[in-house]
Amino acid sequence: MKIFQVGKFPRERPGGIETAVFSLAKQLALRHQVEVAVSATGGVGKTFSWEGVACHQLPTWFSIFSTPVSPSLIGALRRASGFDVLQISYQNPMAALAYWIARPAGRLVIWYHHDIVRQVWLGRLLEPLLSHLLKKADAIVSTSRAYAGSSIILRKFADKVRVIPLGIELSPFEDDKEIRTSEIVRRRYGSPLILFIGRLVYYKGLDYLIEAMQGLKANLLVIGSGPLESRLRAGAQTRGVGPQVHFLEVPFDEPLARYLHACDLLVLPSVERTEAFGLVLLEAMACGKPVITTEIGTGTSFVCSDGVTGLIIPPQDAPALRRALQKLLSNPVLARKMGEAGQNRVRQFFSAEVMAESFLELYRSLLGFHAQRV
Missing domain, CATH: 3.40.50.2000 (Glycogen Phosphorylase B;)
Structure with missing residues (x-):
């Protein structure tokens, strides 16, 4: 053909x-x-x-x-x-x-x-x-x-x-070298570690995640670049979470698996239907991590099975996002169970x-x- x-x-x-x-x-x-x-x-x-x-x-x-x-x-x-x-x-x-x-x-x-x-x-x-x-x-x-x-x-x-x-191709996320390297990432950025990966644009809803960091004893690693970077950095400082929020631009040829293995969970807080699927959710699930995402009438709430592989919250709702983060960070047994379920789901369907x-x-x-x- x-x-x-x-x-x-x-x-x-x-x-x-x-x-x-x-x-x-x-x-x-x-x-x-x-x-x-x-x-x-x-x-x-x-x-x-x-x-x-x-x-x-x-x-x-x-x-x-x-x-x-x-x-x-x-x-x-x-x-x-x-x-x-x-x-x-x-x-x-x-x-x-x-x-x-x-x-x-x-x-x-x-x-x-x-x-x-x-x-x-x-x-x-x-x-x-x-x-x-x-x-x-x-x-x-x-x-x-x-x-x-x-x-x-x-x-x-x-x-x-x-x-x-x-x-997604599963082999990059099963690489033993990347799993070992994740320990270096975790030592560098601390724990517990929340991860966001994506372009820094309006529909990703990253400003709500930064707001949700207030009052949390955790660090946020933001991987990506885009036109909103300066505004988001300033927003982290204004909300008093600047020391907890780390921005990192990763070169194309550097694997993301090490960062996914290093985190405790991944968040995709998108606010518009432009986020049609959320491929990064699959990548986190392939690494055995629970995910938090939003219900925006697209594939995000299909990829993440609410209460099974992660949590689904309303968009543009920082308090709800904070509660979801607290639930997973305070219950490592639940988080691990969701991560394992997500890994099985990716292997079977995605x-x-x-x-x-x-x-x-x-x-x-x-x-x-x-x-x-x-």
Whole structure:
């Protein structure tokens, strides 16, 4: 089978969508011909092989509203007409435009990661173009039933929607070296240690976690970067928790597993539907850690099973978050039990292998190998 994926950014750019796109491509390439096209963040394009995947980083002319403009994607899609499956990540207007112009052959699968949430007017402007892409799709993949059922856009195409949860590669989180290195991290940042990993942007809700640290005898390690970093640092000082909150930017090639193994628990306090799944929850659970996240009508409350693998709280509620933190930090037996349950859940339902097999079943059904729906 020949599969052509269109993402948005290269693998080196931090983000759950990028991780998912390349994890899937790597698994599919074990048995099939796979190519991936994305926009180069540095502007200059290149083509190379990675883990058996032909990667095309296309030149970026400029970016507008976080969308890279790469006109050469049109040509790439025309050349992909001989592929069996074309899979496009929906949150890329350039890909929608390129597909409309190129009109390549092959079954079209749209990987729908999240709605356009904050830039409502931009969503309305792009609606005709993006709706055309969804109408042309042979299948639309949502990462959770919760998101598929709560998205106004996806409800319009319910007959095409298939649910395939994201998956992660488990081996990086089972590395003995990373487990040993975690002791160094724990000594450096103290214990108990609460962990946040993600971009420092509005929808992550990190300011509520910083507020929740007031009165807790614990440290918070924040791994990530973004436009809100200065404001968040100032907020930690203003709330009197500056000495407890540590900000760290980890290079792309440095494993995160050591930090996940070092922590007592991970928190993802997101406040908007832009957080469609919460891949970092899976990564923490793979390391046997309990998690705390919010109910925002997306996949976060599907990944975390409330009271089993962690705790789910209302968004934008620092007192509720503080109570959840106190519950887990004061009850290590409960925390360990939740961590073990989460690790089992990831291995059973959320591995990259399980994700890839689900996509392959979908592709086969579209190509006539099977009639079974995913």
